[in-house]
Amino acid sequence: MPDRLLATSALPQEAYRVNGMMLSLAPQRVTVSIGPFAGRLGELNAALKKAFKVTLPEDFITVAGPDGLLFTRAAHNQWLCSAPEGTDLLATLSTACQSLAALTNQSDSRVTLTLSGKGAESIVAKLVALDLHPSVFVPGQTALTLAGHVPVILTRHTDATAYDFTVFRSLAQSLHHDIFAAMNGGIPTSERVCP
Amino acid sequence: MRITCPHCGSRGLEEFTYRGDATVRRPAPDAPHDAWVDYVYLRDNPAGLHKELWYHGNGCRSWIVAERNTITHEIHSTRLATEALSEEKSGS
Amino acid sequence: MNTPSKLSPPKRTRANGVDTSKALTFTFDGRAYTAYEGDTLASALLANNVRLTGRSFKYHRPRGILSAGPEEPNALMELRTGARREPNSRATVTEVFHGLSAASQNRWPSLAFDALGVNGLLSPVFTAGFYYKTFMWPACFWEKVYEPMIRNAAGLGRAAKEADPDHYEQANAFCDVLVVGSGPAGLAAALSAAETGARVILCEQDYLTGGRLRAENITLDNKPAWQWGEEVTARLRAMPNVRLMTRSCVFGRYDGGTFGVIERVADHLPQPEENQPRQRYWRIVAKQCVVATGAIERPVVFPNNDRPGVMLAGSVRTYINRYGVAPGRKAVIYTNNDDGLRTVTDLYQAGADIVAIVDARPVPSPLAQSLAQQTGAFLFPGGRISNTLGRLGVAAAVIGNKAGKDQRFACDLIAVSGGWNPDLALTTHHGTRPVYNEQIAAFVPSIKAHDLHIAGMVAGTLTTRDTLHEGAEAGRKAAAACGFDSAGTTELPSAGVDETYAIHPTWSGIDQTAPQKAGKAFIDFQNDVTAKDVKQAAQEGFRSVEHLKRYTTLGMATDQGKTSNVNALAMLAEFTDRTIPETGTTLIRPPAQPVTLGAIAGPNREKHFKPTRLPPTHQWATEQNAVFTSNGLWQRAQWYPRAGETHWLETVNREVNTVRNAVGFCDVTTLGKIDIQGPDAASFLEKLYVNAWQKLAVGRARYGLMLREDGFAFDDGTTARLSPTHYVMTTTTANAGPAMQHLEFCHQVLWPELDVQFISVTDEWAQIAVAGPNSREVIRQLIDPAFDISNEAFGYMAAAEITICGGQQARLFRLSFSGELAYELAVPARFGDALARRLMEVGAPYGIAPYGTEALGVMRIEKGHPAGPELNGQTTAHDLGMGRMLSSKKEFIGKAMAARPALTDPRRPTLVGLRPVVATDALVAGSHLLPKGSPASAEYDQGWISSSAWSPTCNSWIALGFLSEGPSRHGEIIAVHNPLSGTVTEAEIVSPVFVDPEGKRLHA
């Protein structure tokens, strides 16, 4: 019996710090996509409500269930459910969702880069053409958009000064470079940086 | 240019891909050859309001019917293609 | 600061924009000068009595500073040296920094003595339409004679030859109200909008806010007006809902409230600070915009009006009031309006002699009269300047009185005002034409957009009081349109007595009865276009402004005709006996000011021009010294050279031989993978592919071909059925994105009734092809014992979910692109690197080696598998030899159009194999196929080569190609013509499957 294969990270684990900001790799989570079958969203939500006390959010936000489960809207008719490493999420969801939705493992499809620190918003603004004003892109909100030329799921942390860029694994190094370059370029002088 | 995705809100043009006239309908499989030629090749080129299909590929992956003024580039309305089509089918 | 005292500039008068306690040194044409902080290069040169700043484009005439702003057509410089050297920089907007080196352009050997000044003698060559007329014949002269001559004689500055060492950033910003310009109107607009709580961005291209408040000697609330400007600026900066951007030029207004802005982050520094960008390209999205861009003064056209010392009257005031520099000591003022007369007062107060006031208006002006009396100047009501004299600058003006009698006056400055043109560029970027306003003899914006407001001089409003009120009102309206209503009204300062304007539209001082007498009268200084050129164009029948522009090149220089366009069309109107509105005006395109190409590229240059996708084995492949190639965004290993291999072909041949004789592996993660699930998944595949899918058994895969709706091939790949309702589709690497888009279209638009869900799993799975006669043994070393992969249990095209290496979840497909016994093994992406390393270990006894895309390509050609060069968008299933795959029993995309007779005509070029008669004769993709012995011309052309390779398996060059009636011509010898090398090679038409045509190996 050969040894088990060892996992490799798409990016180095160490955090990058520059200009008072930090770019780090978020802890790996297990992720499964949920695609409700035609006309089954109601039943599916009822089933999820029963199993996890949550329904799939209609807005582009993340809602939390038990045991660290997070549900994020990730396409016009698809959601990503994630859980801490070690969870048998596919099995858990299969039981809960009963053939009401397509479930696909996405754990290795994406990695999440977290940018945090004073001025992070101005760095995000160099890459993302979204209005990031906290009254528009409110803490906890998610957007499917582009960071430069790279498609991302952008999430504003509830503490408002940190952002998650969830990106396809193959593009992670490229995006990391782009964010790091934007961080190096500093905070524009016209920017108001709230402490 | 900005396009308002019914799901995602106002987004830059770079998130979208253009397809073209949203009013053409795929003919039945046994439709006469001319109907297929019309569908595949022939397009009006209106000056003014034009319904067209856009794909929010760098966003939520929705196909969108946008009503755009081809003279001013102003986008008057956007709807999900699925909704626009189901309404059309139900005849409302 | 160790500035030699002899360089000390003349004492400055009191100025609002320079700090005379902070001296700086700069050089111009190698000579050192002193400037102060706040100086532009232009103000510093004037303060140092430097009047001659360059030579003109065509005639190499001496030129000086005309303006004090971005409209400058004359004082264009090369700034900096080496890799940072930048040509055509406007001295009037260049901030001086310590150590700045500036050089004049278009002069040889020196600015004061220019040998090419003789171009003046060649001037008949350079008249209107010279590009079209003079150099028409013979054609070869263009390259050899005319172009080098023009480039030498009439060049602009020299760009740096090295790569730009600086970097550039891009950024996005959003607001309710964007205010462009921070003069009185812009400040009032920003303030009134901001007071409502709206989010405001105020952009000012200058490094100081205030606009004309700094240029004019006026008061607000009995204080110098610029002080009010500074107070408001400070208030705006303190407001949390305001972003104030200086050194930021709004250069374009685009669709949907999007504006392009260049922020000059570091142009005022010797070089950018560490890691800082030189410039930042902003995309600002605003719900509403207030354009308060002010106005640009017009020169008056008169003979020899281009000598250094001829300056716009308003700019003279800017130099006096903002910079404390009087641009001359003995001045003549030439104006057709009251505004120009303000220059008399300001110059007089700055200590200059006012020699004469030439008031072009036919009706005598009481204001001019009293100013003449006050300053002791001669007054010429209804007069004109009929000529100027001087070698390298104005030494005298020839003034004609109302009666036409000329008189000469010594002077060193001629301040001219032909009136003000609203700077309306941003208002026309959407194609809205401005309208002519007779009252102020200028074009003013016509606004149709609901999200655009204008205020101040750009709107044709010329008093300070009205400008302030209009600004505040525009700001309030713009904010209200965003849903912010103001409780109170913005408090505005008192402007005192209103300024008067009283313009009379006189455009030129040319004596039309004897226009040749005096000399060239310039309209466009930067492109050297004269009144005579415009007249000639009119005489030759060019009546449209657009044609005039192209024929004479008027307004087509880097200044885009900011000071010349209106004068030109006024003269065209005069020469063609039409009014100005009848003559019309041109629209202004973005950019309103020059934009550095580097800023447009931003960070997306060189290897970061586009993003890079890395497969899971990238790091491992790097360690193996792989050579990489781009495949779309992906970086893929092209081949893996080994020590001692001297040529890539040696490496590739070795890799092919390894697969054909032992076992090799290749990362194929880059192929698009789409997980498809749902009750209608099979029906959905039936629509997408030309072939049948309903009956594909679970645990099996099938090759599929997709067409476009026009019947041509779109993409291909294998799709496996994992359960009755679950499939995994593969697409080509290049088409992964378009295929996803196609699936979404088919599902959302064409067949929304199909109950199916799909998501990309391209990044989810690291997929590695293991190919070769030993591949089963290698897979056996990895796979957990519970799974039987014998040929009987797991035959060709089998697919299964398995575990490997002691429980690691994986997928195994028995697919072959190489034609050998082969598998594709997929593991979650994080294990891809480990899988490659493990394959090397367990495969070693079986002779395993990795192979790259080049060997992959050779082997697929050997097997006749079509790839990108064959699926080129112009080939049908029939052309690819797959005509029989098209199912007649179901409907699918492209079916109707693929049935068109012309697309199935046997005479269409169809896939064949080609093998040179002499095995070592290279076949080159792109070569044409002709019947043997026929001339190499299009009429005998029967097809082309799409892919070719040296086949180590066949020991020969081989190729795939498309040939008319190809399948029925196997065995024929044909001519392969390569028009690039001019060679003809003979080749035999063969089956496209060169290796193992019976497929024994792949079924082994």
Ligand SMILES: [Zn+2]
């Ligand atoms: Zn969307």
